[in-house]
Amino acid sequence: MSAKSVAALAGAGLLAVLAGCGGNGESATDDAIAVTATDSACEVATTSAKAGKITFEVTNNGSQVTEFYLYGPGDRIMGEVENIAPGLTRRLIVDVRDGGDYQTACKPGMKGEGIRGDFTVTGTAAQRDDPDGGLGRAVAGYHDYVTGEIALLVPRTEEFVAAVKAGDVSRAKELFPVARTHWERVEPVAESFGDLDPRIDGREDVVEEGLEFTGYHRLEKDLWQSGLRPDSPEVADRLLADIRELARRAPNVELTPVQLANGAKELLDEVATGKITGEEDRYSHTDLWDFRANVDGSKAAVEALRPVVREREPALLDTLDTKFAELDTLLDRHRAGDGYVLYTDLSEQQVRELSAAVDALGEPASKVAEVVSR
Amino acid sequence: MSRRRVLGLTGAGAAVAGAGVAGGFAADHWLHPTPAEAGGGARPVPFTGEHQAGIATPAQDRLHFVSFDVTTTDRAELVALLREWTRAATRMTRGLQTVRDGAVGGSPEAPPGDTGEALDLPASALTLTIGFGPSLFDDRFGLRAHRPAALVELPAFPGDDLDPARCGGDLCVQACANDPQVAVHAIRNLARIGFGRVAVRWSQLGFGRTSSTSRAQSTPRNLFGFKDGTNNLKAENTGALDEHVWVRPGDGPSWLAGGTYLVARRIRMHVETWDRTSLSEQEAIVGRAKGTGAPLGQVREFDPVDLHVRGEGGTPLIGADAHIRLASAQSLGGARILRRGYNFTDGSDGLGHLDAGLFFLCFNRDSRAGFVPMQRALAARDVMMEYLEHTGSAHFACPPGVREGGYWGETLFG
CATH class of the missing domain: 2.60.40.420 (Cupredoxins -  blue copper proteins)
Structure with missing residues (x-):
């Protein structure tokens, strides 16, 4: 989970105000x-x-x-x-x-x-516009992607929750990374609901004092480490209720093109700090599933912005395409069946390679927001 | 060096040393030190005084911090060590070797009494500050009854990723100097003196100060590139130090009056992801402009932080989860701490990233009212936490200053 995205989405007006404060700042009082x-x-x-x-x-x-x-x-x-x-x-x-x-x-x-x-x-201060509607289409396109993923997140979570409640541990373990894939693909949007995110995706060591440890990772711990507990079904029900609440609210999220571009970058940050270290799924070690899903989500955001970036900064788009492809190739090496090998099966050298590929992609991805804001 | 010469330097250094050093220097010297004095330069800082040096002393540029486990179980041996350390510390803070003729003047058949790497170097404003950890107050030395209630084991905070090998300790020594070699020399020689009685548990180098503790110092930048500690308590504000830093006689056991509590946190910064964050988002996370250090909505660095300014649509300019709002005394019922942290880099993490960050050090009168609620607010809500990981943690009680002829911890062991 992350608090960062909350700030990014919190107020569209914020950026404009801050821009006024970021400069040399020495001229205002006179x-x-x-x-x-x-x-x-x-x-x-x-x-x-x-x-x-x-x-x-x-x-x-x-x-x-x-x-x-x-x-x-x-x-x-x-x-x-x-x-x-x-x-x-x-x-x-x-x-x-x-x-x-x-x-x-x-x-x-x-x-x-x-x-x-x-x-x-x-007078009028300089401002940019969107004459051909390219940015508007980008936002609408990504909005559709988010809606589509959340439409899958609900039934996949329903299946996972049903398996937990039926006490079918092996089935629940199979479904856990599948359901999470749809969450991780739209993580920056999903996380923008500051009340739901800690309940759905909180990790045991990150949960604020006074809050209960619930959600996917609590059930992950039950399934892989401690065994199902008397309150596991209750935790599962609450997870499903929270996911349904998320699905209700998600269509109302308003995104700006800059937030969309930042989302592409933040998903790779998530990989760089959470998945590459094996911290996210510390009991199941299914981190590579989440890794893949974050990269998918990042790619979808770039895809939505593709026509705008192609027009304004074609070389950046080429770099992004190349680096996405390199990371895809690397990840594909770790496929196993319908999913991926466990994080704990990776050698140090393989983790280092993945880390370097994420950094190589994260750097150009961080430049998209500025291109979009021109 | 003659006694007279030492005293002469001591007098000059007193202006540098900051609050708590009883001295007869002119008031205008306090308020308008020359730039060379502000940084502390090469001069010595007095070792003795009402409070230990290295706390309200204007922050020197370099740090070597060490935590020790006490390995002896003999109280007399521990006290003897504290006396030996005090003698060596007194000499080293004057720019002298740990013992007379230490490095080269002794028997050619004996290993030198001083390790020698600080030969020819000036005192460099070296301060050595000792602290006693909660674990010292067990049954080994009969100190259980003397443990201050405020010397708690720090609670777990959300987002902690603590490495036990970088946490805790029975004793700590903070060495600060304007020359890194001088700081390392001091810790190395104290550790050497301690062999058989203490063992190094962990240690940390800091290459650049991140806080100013005197109005004469400019505000340095942390590894996020932001001015850090603009609103820190300053040595000149003795009233605030008395209120927020120094333990008072009625606060707890009498041995700690005039002392303070030190919190050390090794905070890894994910500088790589931070560097991919836009300037406007970095500024929103911190709550200040990166260039000037001015709070958002204001113009200059030291303009007061105004948490009540809102922008378009009524959105607070300094966001609800901006670092300076959460850490502000206004948000914490008036609680303040004296920050004295250092930037560090300890090589790389094996994944192609720098193992870099802030070695956070703070002093407060009661960590339960100062550091703990502040960190609780930050850990739960600070957006900056996304880029931080706390990897080390320790809490110590720093006894009051050493009197002439006294020794470190005399009020506790004497």
């Missing part, structure tokens, strides 16, 4: 717009600014704690600073991309509509 807030007034020194980074410095001369907002059309929050105690001055830097009519607001007592004032933004 042309700051002073805002003087009292219990009954909200004086903004200048009521217009050019599009781009706009800095407000808000001083609370009132007796109540206040907050300051910049609103866009339809009262969309562009930026806010809360909890300004009397006597304090606080700073708000907002990156406004579009010219137009905005509103400032001070909210003495931090409630209500606030004391509003008009604020005009002139």
Whole structure:
């Protein structure tokens, strides 16, 4: 499981705001717009600014704690600073991309509509668009992939859970890596539900204090190490309920092309830190199944973005294709029947080779997001 | 070196040494040390004082940290060792050999009394700081009743991947200096003196400081490339050190008053995957701009962190799981720690990746109220944990400073 993807998906707006803070950052204070807030007034020194980074410095001369907002059309929050105690001055830097009519607001007592004032933004900051709809198609294509995988994850997990509840250990062991394949293929999306991920995919040593160790890996431990326990059926039921909940929520996930590209990279990070070390499936040692599934998911994200990357950076696409193919060849050597050999059957040399191939692919994969964001 | 000369240097070094050294130096010297003094340079740092050196001392550039198991079961032997160590430490922190005429002046038929690699090198602001681990307080030395309640075995944190061979220990010595050879020389000679009574359990080199512990020091960068420890407690803020670092007389057993608790964590950083992460995501994870070190939403490094600024759609600029929010005193009921960690690389991991990271060291008045809740919050929620693995862990009680003529741990064993 990972917390990283949660942040990546958490707010589409975040990236735009952060971009405004990432630069050299030394220029913001000189042309700051002073805002003087009292219990009954909200004086903004200048009521217009050019599009781009706009800095407000808000001083609370009132007796109540206040907050300051910049609103866009339809009262969309562009930026806010809360909890300004009397006597304090606080700073708000907002990156406004579009010219137009905005509103400032001070909210003495931090409630209500606030004391509003008009604020005009002139010009338009540089912004990119998607003239031929290529990015939109990429997102839609990947969305279909995610939906398709989750549509398989539910029945495969149902079968796995049924075997656990029937006490059919050997059947459950066969189904475990099969069900997980569909989870691992869409891991960055699946993990974006911060409440479900630890319950479904938490590892014993990563589970937060106060939470129970449940999900796939708890059942993995039961099946391979401790034997089925009295509460195994209950854990299995809960896993299935969580997976169904995931399937209910997944269609509503909104992805941006950059998040999609980052997902391709994150799946390879997962391989590099979790699967290549044998940490993920420490009881069953079926790590190579998860390895394969992560690479599949990464490839699917790149596939969705293929036309965009081909147009903007053809050499990068060639490199990605080559490195994916090399990793595929290497993984194929470890096939056994319908699946893969156990992690513990790999020699140190073989693990090193796989690790090097993942790094060789991870490096170019990390460059896709920037290409997509141009 | 004459006694007079040593004292002269001691006086100059006191400005470097930081809080806790009772001294009569001018106040403006405190606040405006020259750059050479700020880094500590080659000068000695006084070994004796109210508190041990190497804690509030402006962080030197290099570290060699060692944890020992005590192998003797004879309390008198252990006390004799602490006295011998103190004599050697006093000399080495002055830039002297462990014993007079140690490296080449002794009998040609005897192995030299000092190992010699620090000959011709200055004191380099060497500090040696001792700590006592929970395991020392068993029945071997009759110390069970003297174990401070706060000297707990650290709890397991989510995401720990601890190697027992890098954890714990009966004793520790932290050697910090501005020359790595001086730090290694000190640990090597203390280990040599200890043969038969203690054995090295584990040790760790640190090649670059990651914290500034004085306002005169610039903030260094960790291996993620970010300024680290901007909001650290600083030596000049003696009130905050008294509140958050030094153990007070009523806090526990009297032998530890004026001492502190040290937490050591070896934190492996997955630098390879971090390096494939976009700048905006790196900054979101940390909560600061990479270039300036300014908190997100602010302009300069030391601008106060404002956790109440929100961007488009009301999303907090410093995210709910950003490192600086989770580690902030505001989020932890006011708890603060003095960080004094070092960057390390220990070769590679055999999978084509650097075995690199942060050897985290911190000092606090009660780890149960300082480090533990902080690490609990970080381990559970910090997005940065995705790139980290805690591979070593230890907890020690550092006794107060050594008085003139005294020895390490005198308040406990005396």
